[in-house]
Amino acid sequence: MKYADEFRDKAIAQGIARAIGAEVSSQRAYRFMEFCGGHTHAISRYGLEDLLPANVRMIHGPGCPVCVLPASRIDMAIRLVDRPEVTLCVYGDLMRAPGSQGQSLLRAKALGADIRMVYSTLDAIRLVEQAPSREVVFFAIGFETTTPPTAVMIRIAEEKRLKGLSVFCNHVLTPSAMHSILENPKIRDTGGVPIDGFIGPAHVSTIIGTQPYEPLAEQFGKPIVIAGFEPLDVMQAILMLVRQVNEDRYEVENQYSRAVTRGGNRRAKDEVSQIFELREQFEWRGLGLVPNSGLKLKRAYAQFDAETRFAIHDLRVADNPACECCAILRGAKRPVECKLFGTVCTPETPIGSCMVSSEGACAAYWTYGRVRDEPLRRTS
Amino acid sequence: MSVKGYQRKLDVENGRVDLSHGSGGRAMAQLISGLFHQAFGNEWLARCNDQSAFDVTAGRMVMTTDGYVVSPLFFPGGNIGSLAVHGTINDVAMSGARPLYLSASFIIEEGFPFSDLKAIADSMGAAARSAGVYIIAGDTKVVERGKADGLFISTTGIGIVADGLDLSADKARVGDRVLVSGSLGDHGVAIMSKRQNVPFQTEVVSDSVALHNLVAVMVAAGGSAIRVMRDPTRGGLAATLNEIAHQSELGFRLQEASIPVKPAVAATCELLGLDPIHVANEGKLVAIVAPDLADAVLAAMKAHPLGSDAADIGEAVADNRKFVQMATGFGGRRIVDWLWGEQLPRIC
Numbered sequence: 001m002k003y004a005d006e007f008r009d010k011a012i013a014q015g016i017a018r019a020i021g022a023e024v025s026s027q028r029a030y031r032f033m034e035f036c037g038g039h040t041h042a043i044s045r046y047g048l049e050d051l052l053p054a055n056v057r058m059i060h061g062p063g064c065p066v067c068v069l070p071a072s073r074i075d076m077a078i079r080l081v082d083r084p085e086v087t088l089c090v091y092g093d094l095m096r097a098p099g100s101q102g103q104s105l106l107r108a109k110a111l112g113a114d115i116r117m118v119y120s121t122l123d124a125i126r127l128v129e130q131a132p133s134r135e136v137v138f139f140a141i142g143f144e145t146t147t148p149p150t151a152v153m154i155r156i157a158e159e160k161r162l163k164g165l166s167v168f169c170n171h172v173l174t175p176s177a178m179h180s181i182l183e184n185p186k187i188r189d190t191g192g193v194p195i196d197g198f199i200g201p202a203h204v205s206t207i208i209g210t211q212p213y214e215p216l217a218e219q220f221g222k223p224i225v226i227a228g229f230e231p232l233d234v235m236q237a238i239l240m241l242v243r244q245v246n247e248d249r250y251e252v253e254n255q256y257s258r259a260v261t262r263g264g265n266r267r268a269k270d271e272v273s274q275i276f277e278l279r280e281q282f283e284w285r286g287l288g289l290v291p292n293s294g295l296k297l298k299r300a301y302a303q304f305d306a307e308t309r310f311a312i313h314d315l316r317v318a319d320n321p322a323c324e325c326c327a328i329l330r331g332a333k334r335p336v337e338c339k340l341f342g343t344v345c346t347p348e349t350p351i352g353s354c355m356v357s358s359e360g361a362c363a364a365y366w367t368y369g370r371v372r373d374e375p376l377r378r379t380s
Numbered sequence: 381m382s383v384k385g386y387q388r389k390l391d392v393e394n395g396r397v398d399l400s401h402g403s404g405g406r407a408m409a410q411l412i413s414g415l416f417h418q419a420f421g422n423e424w425l426a427r428c429n430d431q432s433a434f435d436v437t438a439g440r441m442v443m444t445t446d447g448y449v450v451s452p453l454f455f456p457g458g459n460i461g462s463l464a465v466h467g468t469i470n471d472v473a474m475s476g477a478r479p480l481y482l483s484a485s486f487i488i489e490e491g492f493p494f495s496d497l498k499a500i501a502d503s504m505g506a507a508a509r510s511a512g513v514y515i516i517a518g519d520t521k522v523v524e525r526g527k528a529d530g531l532f533i534s535t536t537g538i539g540i541v542a543d544g545l546d547l548s549a550d551k552a553r554v555g556d557r558v559l560v561s562g563s564l565g566d567h568g569v570a571i572m573s574k575r576q577n578v579p580f581q582t583e584v585v586s587d588s589v590a591l592h593n594l595v596a597v598m599v600a601a602g603g604s605a606i607r608v609m610r611d612p613t614r615g616g617l618a619a620t621l622n623e624i625a626h627q628s629e630l631g632f633r634l635q636e637a638s639i640p641v642k643p644a645v646a647a648t649c650e651l652l653g654l655d656p657i658h659v660a661n662e663g664k665l666v667a668i669v670a671p672d673l674a675d676a677v678l679a680a681m682k683a684h685p686l687g688s689d690a691a692d693i694g695e696a697v698a699d700n701r702k703f704v705q706m707a708t709g710f711g712g713r714r715i716v717d718w719l720w721g722e723q724l725p726r727i728c
Contacts, residue, residue: 004646004647004650008709008710010709010710010711013710013711014711017711044714045708045714046708046709046710046712046714047708047710047711047712047713047714048710048712049712050711050712050713051710051711051712231710366717367714367715367717368714368715368717
């Protein structure tokens with residue numbers, strides 16, 4: 001497979017692993033957070049932790065859109081689709097995400113709600129053109145990568161005068177979340193470990209570029225290496241982080257130079273800034289209310305904003321108190337340290353959203369790494 | 381019964397199924413004789429009874445049944461009709477049996493075009509004939525528009541097993557080899573590529589095919605050293621091996637690099653975030669074979685046209701947790717779990 005197999009070469013991986021092994025200092029630990037679920041997935045899928053020295057530990061960050069979506073937003077979506085005129089379009093991952101009472105969009109669909117799984121925002125355009133009498137609502141979710149397609153959808157809807165289309169906007173911003181993780185005193189309160197550096201997002205950075213991470217590296221003194229989602233990308237990024245730590249540097253480095261520039265994708269950024277603006281704050285599962293971390297539609301596009309159009313109000317709901325998603329998303333705990341992990345919370349019956357998406361830290365542990373962590377479970 | 385008995389010929393080109401075709405009256409009789417009997421043509425159906433009688437030899441028989449709801453009905457490499465014949469033949473064949481007879485039941489949505497129904501029935505007839513199997517019983521029901529998605533088919537198959545052969549998923553033993561008959565994921569990817577909301581094109585065609593002739597050469601080479609055979613349909617190789625691991629109370633250790641996957645299938649799965657070992661097959665089998673005869677069985681598979689890409693992909697290991705594990709092509713290892721839910725709904 002072109003442009004994929006080259007980045008999964010075992011011999012090169014072992015070469016990088018040897019370099020990491022040779023360069024780490026045995027006097028210290030290295031704790032790196034991979035922000036994105038895509039990196040978590042690659043680490044688990046290819047068994048990368050087996051290639052790392054014992055004192056290099058990966059902490060799985062909150063970069064999985066389904067995982068950080070609070071239960072309240074699922075509740076709001078279910079309320080929305082309870083209206084008989086509404087057809088809700090969602091990306092497949094979201095169907096099983098648990099609401100506050102254990103309900104999900106999958107269950108709402110079984111009870112008769114009109115919910116469609118889509119692969120692209122253009123599917124929503126097609127639906128509204130086919131059924132002009134329906135209120136088609138697109139459940140927009142994701143980081144900076146999925147925001148431009150939502151913006152393009154709204155632009156097309158405006159051009160085509162599609163009156164039946166609106167967006168339930170849950171788009172969030174990566175740098176704000178990283179800022180919150182580094183600043184949040186709760187990380188210390190929950191026994192969280194200090195983070196020595198970040199593997200920065202792959203796809204998100206193709207849009208926003210590397211520049212937005214520079215203030216973070218500077219302010220908090222943490223190295224950040226932007227990396228692709230292939231296993232060799234991740235291995236190389238870890239080596240680059242080890243070198244920065246060893247040399248007391250804290251720079252933004254770009255491992256993913258085949259796709260990411262400093263300035264990012266200007267066209268995509270323009271599309272987004274035309275249609276969206278910052279929310280004052282947005283609730284993240286695990287991080288709570290994070291200022292300036294979410295997007296909403298500008299007033300000029302209010303007709304496309306499902307929250308305005310259907311007057312749905314923000315809900316606040318409590319998560320299951322035993323669920324450690326919050327600590328796991330902040331890197332303060334590992335999935336196996338949660339009492340619910342693998343007992344009542346499994347991919348079949350997710351309690352927390354880290355178990356829902358295949359990119360979630362708990363799901364990745366469950367699917368790919370159960371065996372490795374079994375001894376740890378028994379002793380804890 | 382002949383078509384001549386009806387006032388008007390069945391308009392196969394432009395006609396559509398309506399509720400009268402399921403009513404038990406003349407319209408239904410015309411549909412059955414004009415379309416299904418022509419497609420399946422054999423001495424049993426020609427007698428037009430509510431059942432068919434056949435002689436059996438002494439020995440062990442196997443029986444299986446399966447429902448087909450695939451969407452879309454026509455896909456690269458086949459359609460719901462050929463799939464309904466191949467799938468049930470394969471379920472019979474996985475016992476090591478020689479398939480003999482099938483029955484077929486059709487639930488048709490009002491408004492379904494005769495031309496599509498004829499194409500589907502014809503390909504069922506062709507699939508059965510080329511497999512040397514007869515469709516000797518059937519049923520037709522028509523439901524109102526909106527109550528079925530075009531057409532659903534159920535087929536039942538029976539076959540006869542050679543003396544001394546007793547394959548079962550609880551018979552795998554530690555040290556047994558895991559063989560697959562060819563590249564994985566072709567069927568699921570072919571179906572996926574034809575879904576209207578998946579805007580990409582691929583040359584991948586379904587692998588839907590009857591496997592009993594391949595099974596026959598394997599049985600000839602391995603006999604009872606073949607402990608288990610399964611066709612990894614829904615849930616793919618991962619689900620099949622997890623089932624066998626649970627039934628036989630052991631684990632499996634696979635080598636990712638040995639698992640055959642076509643580049644186009646790997647690329648499509650990559651794009652859609654799927655794993656080929658979770659994707660359905662309709663013309664592949666997994667065999668768990670005692671180690672001493674595994675090479676002989678593999679050689680027999682490779683010598684058969686349906687097994688030319690066969691591979692030894694791993695072994696059964698002692699594991700009271702019954703995990704299927706895989707050494708990744710990258711030098712790490714991981715668990716191969718069942719899928720959590722449907723990866724792709726309605727693929728067969």
